[in-house]
Amino acid sequence: SFGSQERHFKWDVEYIFRAPDCLEHPVMGINGQFPGPTIRARPGDNIVVELTNKLHTEGVVIHWHGITQFGSPWADGTASISQCAVDPGETFFYRFKVDKPGTYFYHGHYGMQRSAGLYGSLIVDVAEGEKEPFHYDDEFNLLLSDWWHKSAHEQEIGLSSNPFRWIGEPQSLLINGRGQYNCSLAANNGNSSSPQCKFRGTEQCAPQVLKVLPNKIYRLRIASSTALASLNLAIGNHKMIVVEADGNYVQPFAVDDLDIYSGESYSVLITTNQNKEENYWLSIGVRGREPKTPQALTLLNYLPNSASKLPNSPPPVTPRWNDYAHSKNFTKSILALMGSPKPPANFHRRVVLLNTQNKINGFTKWAINNISLVLPPTPYLGSIKYGLRNGYDKRRPPEGFPNEYDVMKPPINPNSTTGNGIYVFSHGSIVDVILQNANALTENVSEIHPWHLHGHDFWVLGYGEGKFSEKDVGKFNLKNPPLRNTAVIFPYGWTALRFVADNPGVWAFHCHIEPHLHMGMGVIFAEGVNRLPKVPNEAFACGLTAKRFMNGNNN
Numbered sequence: 403s404f405g406s407q408e409r410h411f412k413w414d415v416e417y418i419f420r421a422p423d424c425l426e427h428p429v430m431g432i433n434g435q436f437p438g439p440t441i442r443a444r445p446g447d448n449i450v451v452e453l454t455n456k457l458h459t460e461g462v463v464i465h466w467h468g469i470t471q472f473g474s475p476w477a478d479g480t481a482s483i484s485q486c487a488v489d490p491g492e493t494f495f496y497r498f499k500v501d502k503p504g505t506y507f508y509h510g511h512y513g514m515q516r517s518a519g520l521y522g523s524l525i526v527d528v529a530e531g532e533k534e535p536f537h538y539d540d541e542f543n544l545l546l547s548d549w550w551h552k553s554a555h556e557q558e559i560g561l562s563s564n565p566f567r568w569i570g571e572p573q574s575l576l577i578n579g580r581g582q583y584n585c586s587l588a589a590n591n592g593n594s595s596s597p598q599c600k601f602r603g604t605e606q607c608a609p610q611v612l613k614v615l616p617n618k619i620y621r622l623r624i625a626s627s628t629a630l631a632s633l634n635l636a637i638g639n640h641k642m643i644v645v646e647a648d649g650n651y652v653q654p655f656a657v658d659d660l661d662i663y664s665g666e667s668y669s670v671l672i673t674t675n676q677n678k679e680e681n682y683w684l685s686i687g688v689r690g691r692e693p694k695t696p697q698a699l700t701l702l703n704y705l706p707n708s709a710s711k712l713p714n715s716p717p718p719v720t721p722r723w724n725d726y727a728h729s730k731n732f733t734k735s736i737l738a739l740m741g742s743p744k745p746p747a748n749f750h751r752r753v754v755l756l757n758t759q760n761k762i763n764g765f766t767k768w769a770i771n772n773i774s775l776v777l778p779p780t781p782y783l784g785s786i787k788y789g790l791r792n793g794y795d796k797r798r799p800p801e802g803f804p805n806e807y808d809v810m811k812p813p814i815n816p817n818s819t820t821g822n823g824i825y826v827f828s829h830g831s832i833v834d835v836i837l838q839n840a841n842a843l844t845e846n847v848s849e850i851h852p853w854h855l856h857g858h859d860f861w862v863l864g865y866g867e868g869k870f871s872e873k874d875v876g877k878f879n880l881k882n883p884p885l886r887n888t889a890v891i892f893p894y895g896w897t898a899l900r901f902v903a904d905n906p907g908v909w910a911f912h913c914h915i916e917p918h919l920h921m922g923m924g925v926i927f928a929e930g931v932n933r934l935p936k937v938p939n940e941a942f943a944c945g946l947t948a949k950r951f952m953n954g955n956n957n
């Protein structure tokens with residue numbers, strides 16, 4: 403399109419020593435930075451990321467979360483799905499177009515590399531000469547994450563062990579890769595048992611202070627790449643107007659605090675119209691799991707006040723972790739901005755996906771319709787495109803679950819099986835997905851799962867309690883459902899989504915809680931793969947020997 407640019411980046415992924423929460427640990431960085439560099443682009447721009455793997459003993463891929471990859475499914479950055487993991491020493495070229503303004507991010511999508519710190523921001527501004535449907539004077543970008551003192555490797559080994567070792571709650575929450583583990587910014591006016599932090603400001607774990615001028619409007623871009631934690635964000639004395647969710651404009655609404663699940667992004671507007679002699683807290687706490695992690699904090703610093711002037715009152719408190727009514731109220735308030743694309747009135751195919759915690763040979767797993775996803779070694783995109791017979795399980799996974807299954811109780815028979823079959827959708831068909839939550843292995847436990855779809859936005863048609871039934875269809879919102887790429891299922895509830903299968907490729911659809919995906923909580927969708935032109939060789943084979951074989955020189 404007119405004025406579009408190529409934006410070229412050269413990135414080295416490597417472990418670096420960093421102190422994200424003031425304690426030093428190996429962190430997966432990019433070009434020596436953590437979080438990785440921010441990509442900023444405009445709609446229509448071609449992004450080229452020349453990614454060199456400097457990890458020495460691990461493969462790597464990067465997923466561009468929220469970017470549809472229309473016409474470039476091999477650049478989606480999902481190991482075993484859209485490409486082979488990039489070998490140590492190798493360089494892979496991600497080439498893709500960004501199509502829609504919004505707040506996005508990128509992250510590792512191989513094993514548990516997101517937990518290791520492989521993530522960064524991707525911001526698409528409006529096209530030159532165009533305006534957002536709201537006004538603001540300046541903006542801040544807040545990429546939220548959670549951090550463990552146990553390495554991603556140790557976490558992963560625990561999950562794959564029998565007896566199972568759960569990763570537990572994070573030690574710290576990070577804002578733009580910065581948190582404070584053994585001190586608190588609010589010790590002097592809160593009830594923290596930690597000592598007051600004393601920062602010069604140059605420390606790796608010093609908070610990024612948000613410096614604002616009085617009586618202005620600021621846009622906060624907020625994205626969550628947490629591995630586990632669902633979060634709630636609040637700013638002392640300031641209401642937030644929600645205007646964007648996952649790169650889509652929403653009908654503006656005001657809140658005192660905002661829930662954000664892993665894989666989601668929001669933009670909110672705040673007006674700096676409070677007492678300008680004061681500074682204010684921005685605080686982030688854990689939702690949906692019994693919190694064992696202190697709040698993350700930073701300051702809204704009204705200039706010219708000193709940033710060392712602490713607010714008079716303690717940081718806003720996070721709503722009670724299991725106040726699901728509060729969460730549902732927020733989530734259901736998110737509706738598409740008037741004039742947004744509407745969903746088709748009917749669907750061609752409905753897939754119901756039951757989410758259960760299971761056992762396989764004594765190992766703890768998650769399963770969808772009783773199949774726990776284990777990715778095949780050959781990427782699906784290549785297996786399908788080239789008709790490879792043994793690339794993956796050709797049996798179609800179930801479209802639903804037995805009617806008598808009681809979602810309110812632990813599974814009667816918790817034993818499950820692994821699989822890697824795919825859901826194949828006809829090109830252009832309209833697909834409804836009902837995500838059905840259930841009781842986990844333990845009685846009276848049902849968890850939150852934020853589900854993320856690659857390659858598409860979907861409309862969120864509705865949320866409900868208990869088991870989904872046909873009569874719930876009548877309550878679907880077809881008028882102004884929000885378009886998103888991530889939607890949460892609440893404990894013991896269901897969430898209904900609709901999307902158009904019009905993006906040729908193979909797409910992961912999964913719980914964005916990284917350990918849950920690792921334990922099998924995902925499915926694979928494929929559509930229109932036969933329409934794809936030649937797939938770049940380097941997506942499916944590595945090194946010069948592979949190139950030689952592909953050129954037919956294999957003797």
Ligand SMILES: O=C1O[C@H]([C@@H](O)CO)C(O)=C1O
Pocket residue numbers: 568842849918
């Ligand atoms: O997958 C999970 O495992 C643990 C627990 O269910 C078993 O230890 C937990 O809280 C999860 O979310």
